[in-house]
Amino acid sequence: MFCSIHSVKRYTSITLSVSVGQAANT
Incomplete structure (x- = not known):
């Protein structure tokens, strides 16, 4: 859970x- 949340933040x-x-x- 925490790992996926950290990945999303990154x-x-x-x-x-x-x-x-x-x-x-532009």
Whole structure:
């Protein structure tokens, strides 16, 4: 349970950073 939650948090932070990077590029 905790492992999957941690993975989701990591995935979310990665997705957010990628989205911010794309927004900065545009």
